[in-house]
Amino acid sequence: MQISALLPNRINAQISLQPQSRFIGVTGPSGAGKSSLFRALAGVEKSASVQTPWTSQKVGIVFQQPMLFPHTDVRGNLALAQRHASPNAMSIDACLRGCYCEHLIDKPVQALSGGEAQRVAMARALVNGPDVLLLDESLSAIDIFTRRKIYQFLNNLCVSGKLTCLVISHDLDDLALFSDELVFIDQGRTELCGKTRDVLTQVFEKEGFATPSSVLEGFKVTAQSGAHDSNQSQSAVVSYKHGSQTQQDQNVLTLQGNEQCQSENGIERVEVAGQEIFVTAESVSYLPQQSGEQVSVRFAVKACDVSIDTNITDFGNASTISILNALPCVISSIEPVVNPLSPLNEPENNADTKLADTKLTSKKLATVNSAKVLLKLDVLGSNQTLYASISCISLSRLKLDVGMQVIARFKLP
Numbered sequence: 407m408q409i410s411a412l413l414p415n416r417i418n419a420q421i422s423l424q425p426q427s428r429f430i431g432v433t434g435p436s437g438a439g440k441s442s443l444f445r446a447l448a449g450v451e452k453s454a455s456v457q458t459p460w461t462s463q464k465v466g467i468v469f470q471q472p473m474l475f476p477h478t479d480v481r482g483n484l485a486l487a488q489r490h491a492s493p494n495a496m497s498i499d500a501c502l503r504g505c506y507c508e509h510l511i512d513k514p515v516q517a518l519s520g521g522e523a524q525r526v527a528m529a530r531a532l533v534n535g536p537d538v539l540l541l542d543e544s545l546s547a548i549d550i551f552t553r554r555k556i557y558q559f560l561n562n563l564c565v566s567g568k569l570t571c572l573v574i575s576h577d578l579d580d581l582a583l584f585s586d587e588l589v590f591i592d593q594g595r596t597e598l599c600g601k602t603r604d605v606l607t608q609v610f611e612k613e614g615f616a617t618p619s620s621v622l623e624g625f626k627v628t629a630q631s632g633a634h635d636s637n638q639s640q641s642a643v644v645s646y647k648h649g650s651q652t653q654q655d656q657n658v659l660t661l662q663g664n665e666q667c668q669s670e671n672g673i674e675r676v677e678v679a680g681q682e683i684f685v686t687a688e689s690v691s692y693l694p695q696q697s698g699e700q701v702s703v704r705f706a707v708k709a710c711d712v713s714i715d716t717n718i719t720d721f722g723n724a725s726t727i728s729i730l731n732a733l734p735c736v737i738s739s740i741e742p743v744v745n746p747l748s749p750l751n752e753p754e755n756n757a758d759t760k761l762a763d764t765k766l767t768s769k770k771l772a773t774v775n776s777a778k779v780l781l782k783l784d785v786l787g788s789n790q791t792l793y794a795s796i797s798c799i800s801l802s803r804l805k806l807d808v809g810m811q812v813i814a815r816f817k818l819p
């Protein structure tokens with residue numbers, strides 16, 4: 407999927423995406439040109455020259471400012487959008503449910519809070535039945551719980567093949583969780599573009615975040631495929647079917663036969679690199695589904711939530727700690743988390759901040775004035791990466807070094 411946009415003196419962006427990508431995150435510094443790019447793609451910028459694969463498809467855009475029709479109420483706004491809806495558009499009720507604003511239906515627009523107005527604007531855009539939806543920080547005023555639920559609704563529409571979303575956000579955790587691919591815009595150009603976890607790694611390394619998130623992918627585990635008290639490999643055998651209209655409206659994952667998705671008390675079980683991982687239901691999103699029976703999902707793990715255990719034997723039976731999740735890993739790099747405000751960390755004092763291929767000494771750590779280190783961990787049995795942010799005290803107490811095998815333990819995301 408190729409997209410290009412040229413807007414004199416502002417945008418010169420070429421974006422190359424995989425054909426199966428349906429939820430594409432867009433980020434970059436303030437003033438980078440993200441909104442200008444979307445305005446160009448939506449046809450709002452008359453001087454723009456744009457090429458997209460959506461020439462015969464319906465494209466919608468939702469701005470940060472909801473721009474609802476002020477002379478009517480929520481019902482009136484949705485009814486107006488429905489007048490021009492495409493034949494396969496979802497019902498008003500389904501859109502209201504998916505955007506958590508059923509209770510707002512009779513409210514005048516002036517009586518809506520900022521976040522409520524954003525939810526209604528999102529529902530209104532969906533009622534119109536777009537094939538492609540451009541979201542320009544459209545959910546920025548909504549609390550994280552509701553926002554994640556709406557993103558999950560959109561994610562499910564994307565996975566069912568009904569919608570392609572391009573989503574501008576400064577919240578990298580949201581984008582990590584939902585994006586099939588991520589685009590980083592800077593100075594009007596596409597600086598990075600590709601698989602979310604690869605682009606995120608480059609963004610974190612470039613921007614030097616102290617506690618980056620890692621994106622892990624795996625398969626949903628079914629009820630019949632595993633026991634609770636085991637960390638052993640389980641096979642995941644649920645499938646995604648393009649169900650009836652009602653099912654699609656409600657975004658139901660259809661199960662095969664009598665199998666049940668393992669979601670107990672809001673917890674999903676996901677197989678990652680042969681291990682069973684527990685994740686809260688709201689922290690899982692679906693990948694574009696491949697042919698076959700397994701349902702591919704992803705979740706994000708913050709570096710500060712990962713602990714390191716050097717006892718690599720019998721790791722599935724750590725019954726004395728509350729942390730549920732464990733993945734065998736090898737340390738691939740160790741870098742200090744540098745305090746940017748410290749005078750010790752000016753460039754001339756900071757020449758040797760990469761400790762990856764050297765023996766760690768307390769002298770070196772003192773040189774970079776760091777209380778914490780960031781470990782990059784290769785998850786054994788997969789090509790996935792996990793970050794762990796731990797104290798320098800733990801680093802030296804556990805005598806951690808590059809190449810060491812450890813168990814990464816993390817609470818359920």
Ligand SMILES: Nc1ncnc2c1ncn2[C@@H]1O[C@H](COP(=O)(O)OP(=O)(O)OP(=O)(O)O)[C@@H](O)[C@H]1O
Nearest residue numbers: 416434435436437438439440441442443543576591
């Ligand atoms: N209508 C306009 N005419 C001329 N320049 C504009 C116009 N709108 C925006 N700009 C400029 O284009 C640049 C990119 O702005 P844009 O709003 O696209 O950035 P952004 O990445 O969306 O920023 P933010 O994250 O802060 O929303 C900025 O320097 C801005 O001043």
